[in-house]
Amino acid sequence: MGKRIAVVAANGKAGRLIVEEAVGRGMDVTAVVRGENRTSAPHTIIKDLYDLTADDLAGFDVVVSAFGVFDPAKFDEYGTSLKHLADILSGTGTRLLVVGGAGSLYTNAGHTAQLSDTFPDEIKGVPLAMGKALDALRHRDDVHWTYISPAGDFQAAGPRTGHYVLAGEDYTTDADGKSAISYADYAIAMVDEVEAERPHDRERISVRW
Numbered sequence: 001m002g003k004r005i006a007v008v009a010a011n012g013k014a015g016r017l018i019v020e021e022a023v024g025r026g027m028d029v030t031a032v033v034r035g036e037n038r039t040s041a042p043h044t045i046i047k048d049l050y051d052l053t054a055d056d057l058a059g060f061d062v063v064v065s066a067f068g069v070f071d072p073a074k075f076d077e078y079g080t081s082l083k084h085l086a087d088i089l090s091g092t093g094t095r096l097l098v099v100g101g102a103g104s105l106y107t108n109a110g111h112t113a114q115l116s117d118t119f120p121d122e123i124k125g126v127p128l129a130m131g132k133a134l135d136a137l138r139h140r141d142d143v144h145w146t147y148i149s150p151a152g153d154f155q156a157a158g159p160r161t162g163h164y165v166l167a168g169e170d171y172t173t174d175a176d177g178k179s180a181i182s183y184a185d186y187a188i189a190m191v192d193e194v195e196a197e198r199p200h201d202r203e204r205i206s207v208r209w
Contacts, residue, residue, distance in 0.1 A: 002022075002025060002026040002027035002028060003022075003027045003028070003061040003062060003194055003195065004027070004028045004030075004059065004060050004061045004062075005022050005027050005028070005029050005030070005060060005061060005062045005063075005064065005194060006029075006030045006031075006032055006045070006057060006060045006062070006063045006064070007019050007022070007029065007030070007031055007032060007039075007041065007063075007064045007066060008032040008049055008052075008063060008064065008065045008066060008067060008085065009032070009033075009049065009065065009066040009067045009068065010031035010032060010033050010037070010039045010041060010066065011031070011033050011034075011035075011037070011038045011039060012066050012067075012068055013156050013183055014066045014068070014099050014183055014186065014187070015031075015039070015064075015066035015099075016038065016039050016040075017183050017184055017186075017187040018064055018066060018099075018187045018190050018191065019031055019039040019040055019041045020039070020040050020187070021184075021187040021188055021190070021191045022191050022194065023040045023041060023042070025191060025195070027191075027194070028042075028043070029041040029042065029043065030043040030044065030045055030060070031043070031044050031045070032044075032045045032047065032049070032052065032056075033045075033046060034046065034047070034048050049067060049081055049084065049085070050080075050081070050084055052084070052085070052088060053088060054088040054089070054092075056088075057088060057089060057094060058092075058094075060094050061094065061095065061194075062094065062095045062096075062097055062194050063085065063089060063094055063095070063096050063097070064097045064098075064099070064190065064194070065081065065082065065085055065096065065097070065098050065099060066099045067081045067082075067099075068099070070126065072125050075125050075126065075128075075129035076129065078126075078129040078130050078132070078133040079129065079132055079133040079136055081133075082098065082133050082136065082137055083136065086137065086140050086142075086143045086145065089143050090140075090142045090143055091142055093144070094144070095144045095145070095146065095194075095199065095201075096143055096144065096145040096146070097145070097146050097148065097190060097193060097194065098134075098137070098145065098146070098147045098148065099148065099186075099190070100130060100134060100147045100148055100149040100150070100204065101126065101127050101130035101131070101149060101150070102115055102127070102149050102150055102151060102152045102154065102171070102179070102206070103115050103116030103119065103124075103126070103127020103128070103130060103131055104116065104127065104130060104131035104134050104149065104204075105149055105152075105169065105170060105171035105206055106169050106170050106171060107170075107171050111169065114131065115127075115152060115171050116128060116131060134147050134204060138202075138204075140202075141202065144199075144201050144202065145201075145202055146193055146199060146200045146201065146202075146203060146204075146205065147203075147204040147205070148186075148189065148190055148193065148204075148205055148206070148207065149204060149205070149206040149207075150181050150186050150206070150207060150208075151179040151180045151181040151206070151207065151208035151209065152171065152179035152180070152208075153178070153179060153180035153181075154180075154181060154183070154186070155180060155181065155182045155183065156182075156183050157182075157183075158180070158181070158182025158183065158184065158185070159182055159184065159185075160182065160184035160185060160188075161182070161185055161209070162185070162188065163185065163209065164181060164185045164186075164188065164189050164207045164208065164209060165207065165208050165209065166189065166205060166206075166207055167205065167206045167207065167208065168203075168204075168205055168206065169204055169206070170206075171206075172206070172208060173208070174208070174209060178209075179208050180208060180209055181207055181208050181209050185207075185209065186207060189207040193205075
């Protein structure tokens with residue numbers, strides 16, 4: 001029997017592909033959505049993320065947060081959404097896996113500079129908010145979390161190659177100096193982490209081609 005997994009914000013681009021990957025591997029997948037389930041998940045919880053309770057998520061091996069928002073007035077929800085999920089999973093054995101961002105990856109050996117430092121001010125809102133949410137998560141020792149950052153170029157329509165490189169906190173590139181990955185290959189990496197015998201517990205990791 002495969003893992004029992006819930007994907008929060010499953011109807012989003014990343015969420016749908018994570019659901020598809022997990023279902024394809026024989027996992028028991030529940031889509032957590034606010035309306036109609038538009039994924040391949042066989043089970044559904046129709047609730048706003050902030051209305052989820054500990055009972056709703058009881059019994060899952062893994063909860064994946066694929067939450068995303070692009071309204072500047074709601075950027076703080078990257079932090080509040082993770083706090084809510086961490087609070088209701090606190091003290092349980094259920095793992096919390098987070099679809100993260102690349103902006104908080106470090107670009108120097110001393111880990112004092114981040115990729116977002118190189119971004120124009122007009123596009124810094126999302127990476128800064130996501131980085132702040134990650135910083136808050138780092139202080140949680142009551143939840144088994146893993147934060148997975150994609151490459152700098154996160155391609156929604158990119159191909160599913162079945163290949164990726166696993167890295168850590170640092171911004172890395174391929175031999176040509178490129179940092180990219182598709183949503184489809186990111187989904188593979190996410191579900192590999194779900195299945196990992198030695199998970200990256202309370203760690204941030206990153207993936208690229």
